[in-house]
Amino acid sequence: MLKLNALPLMGSRTTPINLARWLARARSALAGRTTTPYLEAQALAAHVLGKTKEWVIAHSDVIITPEENEKLSQALKDLAFGVPLAYLTGEKEFYGLQFRVTPDVLVPRPETELLVENAINWLNKNPEAHLALEIGTGSGCIAISLAKHSPNLQLIATDRYWPPLKIAQENVLFHNLQHRITLLQANLLRGISGKFDLLVTNPPYIPTKALASLEVARSEPLSALDGGEDGLFFIREIIRSAPRILKPGGVILMEIEQTLGGPVQDLAKQFFPKSNADLILDYSGFPRILRVRT
Numbered sequence: 001m002l003k004l005n006a007l008p009l010m011g012s013r014t015t016p017i018n019l020a021r022w023l024a025r026a027r028s029a030l031a032g033r034t035t036t037p038y039l040e041a042q043a044l045a046a047h048v049l050g051k052t053k054e055w056v057i058a059h060s061d062v063i064i065t066p067e068e069n070e071k072l073s074q075a076l077k078d079l080a081f082g083v084p085l086a087y088l089t090g091e092k093e094f095y096g097l098q099f100r101v102t103p104d105v106l107v108p109r110p111e112t113e114l115l116v117e118n119a120i121n122w123l124n125k126n127p128e129a130h131l132a133l134e135i136g137t138g139s140g141c142i143a144i145s146l147a148k149h150s151p152n153l154q155l156i157a158t159d160r161y162w163p164p165l166k167i168a169q170e171n172v173l174f175h176n177l178q179h180r181i182t183l184l185q186a187n188l189l190r191g192i193s194g195k196f197d198l199l200v201t202n203p204p205y206i207p208t209k210a211l212a213s214l215e216v217a218r219s220e221p222l223s224a225l226d227g228g229e230d231g232l233f234f235i236r237e238i239i240r241s242a243p244r245i246l247k248p249g250g251v252i253l254m255e256i257e258q259t260l261g262g263p264v265q266d267l268a269k270q271f272f273p274k275s276n277a278d279l280i281l282d283y284s285g286f287p288r289i290l291r292v293r294t
């Protein structure tokens with residue numbers, strides 16, 4: 001972990017620096033904590049200066065004012081301390097779409113794109129499916145990506161908490177999907193009735209003890225990460241109540257932690273004894289999605 005006082009001095013008030021020099025210094029300050037330090041430095045500079053990344057790339061000789069330098073240094077300190085870039089810029093790209101994010105929601109992860117991709121493939125193969133439920137929507141990125149790619153789909157997207165639902169609502173409105181996505185405050189499947197073709201979810205699944213050593217748990221909402229003692233608390237609850245809300249011929253697609261494949265599949269077999277429950281592997285060969293076909 002980088003010590004804050006070890007950050008290189010980013011130019012003083014008496015020695016103006018240009019953007020190229022600031023970017024070079026920011027890159028070395030971030031080198032230990034991200035694999036893309038230069039890209040993150042560029043994105044941060046673009047955000048703080050109120051410009052596009054293209055502008056930053058094309059104007060590396062611009063002299064930074066002392067006020068800008070002050071703001072850039074503060075943002076860089078936060079980033080080097082482990083605050084996700086997305087929280088500093090307030091946005092994150094996911095599945096080719098732009099989403100607003102704040103510390104009230106988990107930052108959309110590239111691995112969750114695999115969940116969306118599988119859901120879209122299933123929807124394409126099942127064109128009669130038209131109603132989906134997402135549990136624990138956070139920023140809304142999963143529901144919104146599905147709605148964008150499946151024009152006939154209607155979705156209900158839930159979250160236990162109000163603050164993430166407000167961010168999800170902003171994203172739904174931004175993508176003009178308010179007629180297709182209904183946001184609902186609900187604790188798992190309690191109070192949810194109706195029959196769905198697709199249940200999609202990325203529940204909290206990190207075992208409580210493992211959270212202490214994870215950097216993400218310092219900045220991102222614990223309620224979106226903490227899966228209880230065995231990591232299965234929410235997964236178990238969802239699988240247990242899902243038979244009631246799924247149509248015959250429907251599907252559950254659930255993101256899981258890579259070590260939970262066995263126990264999650266056992267749970268699925270217990271509560272869906274007549275269904276086909278399998279695990280979908282990610283590109284590194286780890287089981288990351290539970291699929292139950294009813």
Ligand code: GLN
Nearest residue numbers: 202203204205206216225
């Ligand atoms: N994939 C996230 C992480 O590793 C965890 C998300 C979750 O618990 N659903 O930080």
